[in-house]
Amino acid sequence: MTSPVLVGRGEELALLTAAVANAPSVVFVEGEEGVGKTRLVAELPGSVVGHCQPLRDPFPYGVIFECLGACADRLTGRLGAITGALRPYLPELADRLPPTPEPLGDPAAERHRLFRAIRDLISAMGRLTLVIEDIHWADEGTRQLLRFVLTNQPPELSLVLTYRREDLPGGTTLGRAFRPQHSTHVVLRPLDTNGVRDLAEAILRRPVTPEFATTLHKRTAGIPFVVEETMHALRNPDARLLDTVEVPASLREAMIERLDGLPTIARGIAEAAAVLGVPAGIDGLSAIAVETQARTQQATMKLLEAGVLIEPVENKYGYRHALARRTVYESLPGPRRQELHLRSSRVLSRLDPIPLVQVAEHCRRAGLIQEWLRYGEQAADAAMDAGDASTALELRCALVSEPEVPPADVDRLATKLCQDALTGLHQHEVTAQFERLLADQRLSDEVRGEVQLGLGLILVRGCDEIDRGRSEIEMALPALAHRSERVLRGMAVLAMPYLSTAPLAEHMVWLRKVEQGLPDVAVPSVRIALLANVLGARIHMEGEIGSVDPPHADDPECTRQLARLYNNVADSYSWVGHYRLAAKYLRTGLDLATRSGAPYVVGTAEATRIRLDWLAGEWSGLDERARQLTEVYEHLHPVATELSLVRGWLATAQGDWGCAVECFQSTGLDAPEKGIAPAVIAAFGGMVTLLLARDDPEAAAREADTGAEVLRRKGVWSWGGEFAAQAVDAYLRVGRTADAHELTRDFETGLVSVDAPLARAALAVCRAHLGYESYEIPRRLYENLGQPYRVAQLAERLAHTPEDLNDLAVQYEALGATTDAARCRHIIRTSGGPIPSRRGRRGYGNELSPREHDVARLLAAGQTNRQIASALFLSRRTVEQHVANILRKLGVSSRQDLLS
Incomplete structure (x- = not known):
């Protein structure tokens, strides 16, 4: 039971359609689960829609290929030779694409060519509206590809990305702080009481009472999907019934009711889809349910008719909402769930490439510990190679937490977790995992030292944890005495002069030890990691150090450490004032960090760039x-x-x-x-x-x-x-x-x-x-x-004259230093000298003047008239006049309205 019309989204739809019509454009549609993102973008005529899946797998770009494969009839332009690189990925377009070019032999170059080919293919499709749903589930490769396309966006492409902010890895839609030039942000929020009432009436096609609407809004929090499911469960708009129904229970009852009215085989297919967790075709569902494809096809049609399943991806079927899928999943008896997870793991493991994350999860839920361990470790390794540190860390933490994993495997997994942890952003999660590992009796003494070192390295990143982190590192060093490279890694952090207020002499002791041991380090990635600390420390202490010539980076870990080295050097140069060198190394370091999937290094680089921009x-x-x-x-x-x-x-x-x-x-x-x-x-x-x-x-x-x-x-x-x-x-x-x-x-x-x-x-x-x-x-x-x-x-x-001060006021204003500009003009006013003529100044009418803008900004920050007067060197009376003008021009009745 859904609304035949879009309710309560007039402004959002107008903003969306206007942005899409004005190509090139990018629209970010944000909203929590069930708030109506899919319903909104469904109003876009002629759009091509792709869906990211909740189980992120390290195989990248899948959602993009899914969309492009459905666009054969849109090719209007001439295809360049480079688009031949897409033949292995887009069999649907094979007869339209040029021959496959020769291999380049370099993964980075191959990826760059693939990105160019995708952008050229999109350009050849002419006017195109591409909708990618649930970008929060996208793999890191897809985010990198989208950033590449949007950096030089095809002129006729309108891209719409839907996402849930709470599920965004790292908190950003495309993997790092990135904002395309032609972008619009649409935020969908829950409906208010009037919106819920309109939605209920549209579903029922008859009026409901204000009492019912108020209670319905309270029970559903205004989330459209929950409103729809609740209405379906109740069937009767009676507010007294709403008082006795909990929304999750009504959703669960509604789904079970739908299933109970279906044939046994249809319920089996629904259960298979619920356990599988991602949309699947008839062949996959039939294999998991152990049914023939013909019977599965008939059962799936029944499920589509009943609204149990939908077709979110062409020829693939799944639940339209996680709550619906979870309702069916939780209704299954334990042995039945385990059996279906076992079958799902077997079916998915036969695919090429294997969706490692999904297979690992099914093995875990099926109780296949060794298989879970094998696939989970492979998935984590692949995720790190693909630059998706977030997924890798989630997998590694889950694996080492499993009590049934043998000690030797825990040692190996813990060592890898330590290696990966410094790449990602999971500060609290990883810290808690390290602390649990230190108490784990399965851990060997050698690896325990490794974990303690890792804990220290993580802690020095955290607020109020630097001293503790340094202590953990020092305590770890004796346990690592026969692993010189790891000892040097810990010492290199203790040598960093900017951590804590310890005297420079204390850092110098550690720095000299690292420099003495550096020539004996054979592993390139370790050598680069140590150099990153040594060079950064030396720049802080001495200034320019000459040419930076690190070892060649020929694997993902070397590349990540090289990115860290360049960004460390850039940050250090920015503090001592060698800004040209800082900018030079920052460009290289940020590019390497972005391409290699090192979000922590990206963060440090972005912070350095912010400070350089200020300066x-x-x-x-x-x-x-x-x-x-x-x-x-x-x-x-x-x-x-x-x-x-x-x-x-x-x-x-x-x-x-x-x-x-x-x-x-x-x-x-x-x-x-x-x-x-x-x-x-x-x-x-x-x-x-x-x-x-x-x-x-x-x-x-x-x-x-x-x-x-x-x-x-x-x-x-x-x-x-x-x-x-x-x-x-x-x-x-x-x-x-x-x-x-x-x-x-x-x-x-x-x-x-x-x-x-x-x-x-x-x-x-x-x-x-x-x-x-x-x-x-x-x-x-x-x-x-x-x-x-x-x-x-x-x-x-x-400055000696009013003219000098006025020129400086103009310079300050051009920068945005409003207080300094106001001070200069205040000095002119109070000095008794001639005030430069301001004849010809434009009238602002109902627009805010520059001074009113300054006052409005401070008003919005919650400052009082007295504080504003002090900051802008104005009298209280003048500020009051400005405030009155601002309220009148903005059409608000009080300053509180500016804060809301």
Whole structure:
């Protein structure tokens, strides 16, 4: 019983159809299970639909080939020779495709050619609307392919992707923070009471009472599918019945009722489909149900007529919703379920290629421990090779948790889990698994040391866990004494100077040991991994280190470690001020990390890129990008810390001081020993800047004291570039001249043999603050570094006329530094000098003026009129006038409406 019309989705449908009509376009349709994504996209005429499956398998691109195979009649353009590479994948189009090209002998090159061929084939299809449902279940290869196609999107392609945010691996639709140029985001939310009432009336074709609609909404939470199933179960719109029915029970009863009215063979096919879990053809269902294909075909038709099964993929049949499938599955007696899982595993294991994840799951549920172990391990290995670390880690954790797995197998699986864990994002899940393994009596002492090392390596990524992680690593080293490469891996982490507030000398002890052992490392991937730490540490301590020439990467693990090396080098160079080198290595590292499936490395690279964009003055959309990445990588403390730092800097420049304080605090100001040292030191500099802007120099000087203590304790003076000048300024504001001189001397001494352009520019600012030299010297240094914001701030120190300040205000506004622009104009207004003419300024009518935009942004952040006045250097009266204009122009009655 479904609605004959689309209910409550007028705005979403209009947005969807408008976006699809304006090719090239990409539409992301987001919504929870059962909210109506499939129903919405079904309104698109002439679209080609493909479905991702819930059991992700490492065989990539399947959903794309499924769609393209149904498009033979759409080929209108001339096919290039490269599309011949698709012959093995698209037998439906074999008679239309050019000959298969010669093999290239390089998997990466073969994949690139395949991607190009798919894009060329799509281009040849002319106007095409492609709908891919449930992208949250897509394999990593499909995500990479979609990113490739969308980077240079065919001009007549409209792509629609549906997904459930809660099931997205890593929290992003296409595997990492990626937003196509022509994209639209449609969010489907549960229906309100009126929407539920409309849906119930459309299903029943007659009115229902308000009481019934209210109770129905309460019982179903407004989820359209549950509304439909509940209506089917009740058959009578009586609110009194709704009071006695639990929605899951009614769904279960409805499905059982449907099955009970069908022949025995049809129920058997329904049970086979429920156990199989993914849409299957007649041949597969018949083999699992042990029926002839003819009888299976007849039974499947009965199931389709009864609404038990649907045809989500052409010639394949399954349940239209997980709740329906689970209802049938849970109704099966244990022995029957086990029997069907056994048959499913046998049927699927005969396919080529074998869907390893599915077969492994069926073996597990059938009680075939050894077969589960074999297929599960193969699936995890294949997933890692395909760059799908998420699936690999899920499989490995499940396997080592099984009590019946023998000790030797647990040792092997635990070792692989340790190798894979640092690639993925499953921080809490993997940490808990390592802790359980350490208590597992099946684990050998040697592998126990490996697991403890792995636990330490994971913990140093987590918030408030760096000290514990370092301790776990140190405790693991004795158990690994005869495995020198693993010992060096642990030492290399202890050598990283930015972890904790331990003095540099302590890190140097470990670093020298790693450098001494490095020449004896024979395994290329291990050597690259160690080099990633050594080179990064040396750059932080010394500056530029010359050419980076790592070993050749000729396998997936080497490629992942090489990606980490390049990104470590890029991040380290970005902290000391060698920005051109940082950008160079970042491009290579990010590309390698994306192609090799290393989401953690991608996260660190994206955070570095965000910070480089801030420094370069590329602030447009920066806060939103940083916010989105923070949601994806919230459990990875080094990444989240760097993103919070940038957001704090940006919020300070834009007057959102509450947000700035929150962001700076989240880097670890209250517990620097648990933070990422350069980011914490920079955050202290940010807090000093913020407090000086708020005219609280005493508090600023106190923050400077704490930051200076951390910097001196660490002894890595290259990290003073975002702190020292701010601290000296604060000391001078409160008359602590001796402290300003002392910090400047320490800073200068610490940089004697360090090639750190950012720190040297900051040192020049310190000297200018003390009157040793002109601000023109550091201004030029920052100009050479390509930091327009710092250049403008120093130019402000040199400004002498209202015209100079007005020019700077324009520069600040172009960057997005609204507070700085407001300060310049405030100085002009209060200096008594001539104010530059603003004749010819446009009238804004019902649009917000630039100043009103600034006020509206701070209003939306929850700031009071007094706070806004302080941030923008305005009077309270002026802010009140702006607020009134904003409310009138936006058509809202109160400031609370702006927050909602």
